[in-house]
Amino acid sequence: MHLKRLILIPLIFITSFTFYCNPLNSKKEKNDDLILLLGLYSLLGGSCFTGPDLWARDLVSQSSVCVPVELVGEGTNVVVYKERSLSVNYDLAKFAKDFDTITYPKLITTFGTPSDVDGNGKVKILVMDIKDGATANSAYVAGYYDPVNFFPDNFLSPIRSNYAEVLYLDGKELIAALSRDPNAFASTAAHEFQHLLRYPRMRAANQTDELWINEGTSEVASDIAGYGPQTSRLDCYSGVNDSRCTDGINGVSLLDWDNNSSNVLKQYSFAYVFMRYLYDSSGTTESERQSFFRNSVIGIGGIRANSTGSLMSLFRNSANFNSTLLGSQNSEVFFRIYALLVTQSFGLTNNLSSVEYVNADGASATPVDLSSVSGNYLLANSPSLSRIITNPIVPTINRSSIKQGATNFYTTAWGTPTIPGSTRKNYGRVTGAGNKGVFFWADSPSGFNASTKYVSTNTEGTSQSVPKKPRSLKSVIEETPHSGPTPICGIEFINDSARTFESIPIE
Known part of the structure; x- marks a missing residue:
């Protein structure tokens, strides 16, 4: 029996016994008792407590609301509901069928099966007018996964749980976006489904995965x-066709994220491109690539991709990895794969035979020949990234300081950067033709150690402490007259309001 019903029955029984065991109760007292019962029923959540309606988070007030729903589609693996009062100009029955027969099997083959805390074997998707405080022409929340639903409900908490696998998709602005991007709705569902599949693995391992890995993987999940x-x-990665992404990823960190930064769109783009490049480089067949991604989420040998170092450790065990070309240490592998990607992205492939590489703090730069490596790990080998070859990054701003995980483009007119005397591990530089090049720092703020293996916990997480406040991940989309919808996911909102105006740079 569902846990929330187990709680409801004794509560109603005790309340009823207390209120009605006295046969001398007056009619007024019985009316008062009825009001108290109704109040208790309301406190517990009414139809959301007994079903079939669903709890959803109001992202402005940071409290849950009980959403009346109606069934619009069901399959073997999914149940799709619509907010009862919402009119949706979209074939949700077809969406349910496509998710059930296409998205679901493809993603569980890649990432593993979902949890099933409610025991019904199905994922619930609620299409609703997400309460995000959005106004006309502002950023809005397109969808989210809320891990609170992974835990039993606490009726005394302002944030309530359905204790079920639930995804939330917007039924207003996101539907309107379909006129410009026909895949926006289904793509957002696939993106959020990766988060739903990943979260129980994180919790079981007592880990919180680095945001860029989690988000980049969700981006590729849509692919x-x-x-x-x-x-x-x-286009945002390259800085073309989108005024919000001028200068592309020049000077933007792949690894060190700040949701309030104006670079957040570029960071999502960087994470998508890097994870897509890594996914395509991990194997020559779909099965080999899926195996790499599955290991990154589920883990193998006690290691899963919760950090940059552990991601490289898993990549080193992928089918297409060549240690002769890429090295045998996590930090060295990351330096080389990072250098190959950004060098090709900036159109500087002519001088990979002499890449300057600092392999330890304080060490001098030494030349590394990556010319033979590029043939095995070409962008051209990844059809999904061919647009970058056609539209390489064209920087417009001179970046004087370097961040961990970032690449700075330079020209002699701006001043050729020298490797600083106080060098840092994984500094690198590639000098191209035409007096230009890139200087980068392919290092992770958390380091590259993957020797600490995770320890699985039971449901209560008693073997190790677990995060007390699970992160909630949502997709935010902004549109302008000059650009299409750009989904953003991963903004935490457990203890904060939905600051879409800070999360997305608004023109």
Whole structure:
């Protein structure tokens, strides 16, 4: 029996016994008792407590609301509901069928099966007017996964749980976006489904995965489901066709994220491109690539991709990895794969035979020949990323300081950067033709150690402490007259309001 019903029955029984065991109760007292019972029923959540309606988070007030729903589609693996009062100009029955027969099987083959805390064997998707405080022409929340639903409900908490696998998709602005991007709705569902599949693995391992890995994987999940490539991401990465992404990823960190930064769109684009490049480089067949991604989420040998170092450790065990070309240490592998990607992205492939590489703090730069490596790990080998070859990054701003995980483009007119005397591990530089090049710092703020293996916990997490406040991940989309919808996911909102105006740079 569902846990929330187990709680409801004794509560109603005790309340009824207390109120009605006295046969001398007056009519007024019985009316008062009825009001108290109704109040208790309301406190517990009414139809959301007994079903079939669903709890959803109001992202402005940070409290849950009980959403009346109606069934619009059901399959073997999914049940799709619509907010009862919402009119949706979209075939949700077909969406339910496509998710059930296309998205679901493709993503569980890649990432593993979902949890099933409610025991019904199905994922619930609620299409609703998400309460995000959005106004006309502002950023809005397109969808989210809320891990609170992974835990039993606490009727005394302002944030309530359905204790079920639930995804939330917007039924207003996101539907309107379909006129410009026909895949926006299904792509957002696939993106959020990766988060739903990943969260129980994180919790069981007592880990919180680095945001860029989690988000980049969700971006590629949309591709795997058949809704890629993400052209808006590729254009933002290169800094073309989108005024919000001028200068592309020049000076932007892949690894060190700040949701309040104006670079957040570029960071999502960078994460998508890097994870897509890594996914395509991990194997020559779909099965080999899926195996790499599955290991990154589920884990193998006690290691899963919760950090940059552990991701490289898993990549080193992928089918297409060549240690002769890429090295045998996590930090060295990351340096080389990072250098190959950004060098090709900036159109500087002519001088990979002499890449300057600092392999330890304080060490001098030494030349590394990556010319033979590029043939095995070409962008051209990844059809989904071919748009970058056609539209390489064209920087417009001179970046004087370097961040971990970032690449700075330079020209002699701006001043050729020298490797600083106080060098840092994984500094690198590639000098191209035409007096230009890139200087980068392919290092992770958390390091590259993957020797600490995870320890699984039971449901209560008693073997190790677990995060007390699970992160909630949502997709935010902004549109302007000059650009299509750009989904953003991963903004935490457990203890904060939905600051879409800070999360997305508004023109």
